Amino acid sequence: MKYHVLTLFPEMIENGMKTSITGRAIEEGKIFLDSVNIRDYAFNKHNKVDDYPYGGGAGMVMQAEPVYLAYKSVSEHMDKKPKVIYLTPQGSVFSQKMAEELAVEDELVFLCGHYEGIDERVIEEIVTDNVSIGDYVLTGGELPAMVMMDAISRLVPGVLNNEHSAEFESFQDNLLEYPQYSRPEVWREKRVPQVLMSGHHANIERWRRQQSILRTKERRPELLKDADLDDADKLFLKSI
Numbered sequence: 341m342k343y344h345v346l347t348l349f350p351e352m353i354e355n356g357m358k359t360s361i362t363g364r365a366i367e368e369g370k371i372f373l374d375s376v377n378i379r380d381y382a383f384n385k386h387n388k389v390d391d392y393p394y395g396g397g398a399g400m401v402m403q404a405e406p407v408y409l410a411y412k413s414v415s416e417h418m419d420k421k422p423k424v425i426y427l428t429p430q431g432s433v434f435s436q437k438m439a440e441e442l443a444v445e446d447e448l449v450f451l452c453g454h455y456e457g458i459d460e461r462v463i464e465e466i467v468t469d470n471v472s473i474g475d476y477v478l479t480g481g482e483l484p485a486m487v488m489m490d491a492i493s494r495l496v497p498g499v500l501n502n503e504h505s506a507e508f509e510s511f512q513d514n515l516l517e518y519p520q521y522s523r524p525e526v527w528r529e530k531r532v533p534q535v536l537m538s539g540h541h542a543n544i545e546r547w548r549r550q551q552s553i554l555r556t557k558e559r560r561p562e563l564l565k566d567a568d569l570d571d572a573d574k575l576f577l578k579s580i
């Protein structure tokens with residue numbers, strides 16, 4: 341997977357992505373990160389990339405041409421037109437399903453706006469997908485782009501050391517994850533649930549499944565209508 345990020349703050353993207361699991365994946369060549377500074381494509385001698393909004397109003401708008409040239413600099417090396425994702429509160433809300441769909445692409449382009457946004461004409465020209473990560477307003481699209489790249493990267497083969505760990509997780513079967521415990525066995529008088537110390541794998545599996553169902557009912561009941569439940573699961577759900 342290769343990510344191209346068009347941004348006025350490439351160092352923010354690089355510093356965020358070089359940490360932890362995504363950082364290792366970049367080092368190991370499992371994912372590639374190309375952060376493109378839109379300012380490098382400024383078309384005036386002052387390197388200015390924003391201007392006042394037509395019609396008046398607060399703040400500044402990123403001009404179309406530097407964004408377009410930055411986009412062209414990456415798309416000219418590609419055989420087909422890439423997906424270009426604009427991070428905006430006006431987009432479709434990002435989900436695990438969307439991450440799965442995007443993880444199969446060879447290359448993705450993220451367009452990060454700042455200030456009061458980007459001239460609509462270049463958005464119409466290059467953007468294929470408007471995506472929001474949730475209903476709040478930020479100062480720019482960089483953090484949402486990193487959120488998306490993090491969620492997508494862990495679905496790319498070889499990025500997680502455990503080949504199966506991407507499957508066994510929250511949203512598998514549309515249920516929340518069961519609680520986890522590690523050493524010590526007693527911490528501040530709180531014991532690890534006895535079943536986990538029993539070595540009885542069938543009981544452990546059943547307990548974890550029931551914890552997932554219980555948590556989903558308590559914390560995200562709206563997920564249950566789409567959950568993959570078998571007869572035993574349904575019986576348990578009725579009992580709680």
Ligand code: 9WO
Binds near residue numbers: 399428453457476478
């Ligand atoms: C600010 C503003 C002020 C006055 C009039 C119009 C205005 N529009 C904006 C605005 O939308 N600014 C955005 C800031 C421009 C694109 C980058 N910005 C952004 C992205 N804020 N929040 C996001 C975002 C992206 C994805 N998911 C959640 C939030």
